[in-house]
Amino acid sequence: MESFSITGKQIISGVAVLSAGIFLGLLAGYGLFSSDEAQPELVSLETLPPHSESAADPAPERIEQPGGSAIYSAEAKTEPVTAALPENKLCVAVEGAVRRPGIYYFEEDSRVHDAIVAAGGLQETADINDINTAAWLLDNVPLYVPFQRIVQKEDNRISAKKALSAAEMNVPQYTRSGWQPSFHAPGKKSSAEMQTNPEIPASAPTVPEEGNASGSGKVNLNTASLAELQTLPGIGPKTAEKIDNYRQSQPFRSIEELQQVHGIGPKKLEAVRLLITVD
Template structure:
């Protein structure tokens, strides 16, 4: 019996060797194919991750170098404008076509820097709202307590509050609501207690308001 198998192996050894070799080649091709697919999937994942990072960096860079403001009131073309970071109210007004004939240039501080998501409101002469104090007898005599031209937080209406750059309709309503719920503002610093007004917003608003 053993001799029979020996003869069989001797007669068909090349077929057996060829079969084993073919099986080995097929196994190697399969392994390489799986490795290639894994590497391709990894490459695609890395590419997608890199693309997302590029998009995020681009968006972040754009937000740092530009700002969006809402220009309202007595300007020729009211609307939303995209301006370079560091722009001032003068730039926003010019982007909106400039002041109309009815505009009161004293109602805005054209030299003030803009903040992202801010509002620029230009009042008309009829509104008689001025943020630039006019010289009063008290000021002429050196009285530092005079506050002519400032918006009084304790008496101002929502419309009057909106004449201040950086205060929109919602923020004005929040200020009035806070005043009605908590009583008079004891100091300008109390604005920090109004929802949505932080330290930076407070400093932007401070030059134009009073509690007297």
């Protein structure tokens, strides 16, 4: 009987051939089953529906307000909506030490007290000592409630922060110090009408005619005396001197140029705009 001997190399070669056969069999089976699976469908860009802007979020609606300002509404339409000024209403900007400063509309017989209540009441730092809360409101004339003078003590030093006074920021009718007996009739009257119609209570003291080159009842910034300048709301002796110093170096060429004087900002300018001239 013949005997056979198997070497280690032959065993390794046999195992390798067997493993290769098993791997090829598995690979063929996987390809057979995977060929039956559904392939992803390619969609042409031309078949997609076009984008519609009508379903997009609308742009905020711009609503015009009196005075040129605007608010924006979340529910927009294609056309802007103009907010009309209510008829027979006083339009008053309530500013300063109130809880909700803003523009409010009032009936013609409303008082300063009503404006303060409409604006949410007074802040804790409000100073109404010189505010005439019983005064009639004037159309298109702002009401400013001043803040208290702030006094701080730090490191044995006392510092005071000056606050704008009621007389500086309001027409005389709104203040106790500037009120006159002729201020009694309510109504929708602008500050310009009060200067030209003697039957309407004036919103500012009467301007002397001397030195008033315009002859229109307005204070001429270039020719008015210091006393005449001080008849303007918010213009005291020191501010009048500053105006005089400015015009000595160069005459006023426009009303807006008054803001070049130190201490006069946009609010003070608007308070005196209808009462002054440079012609």
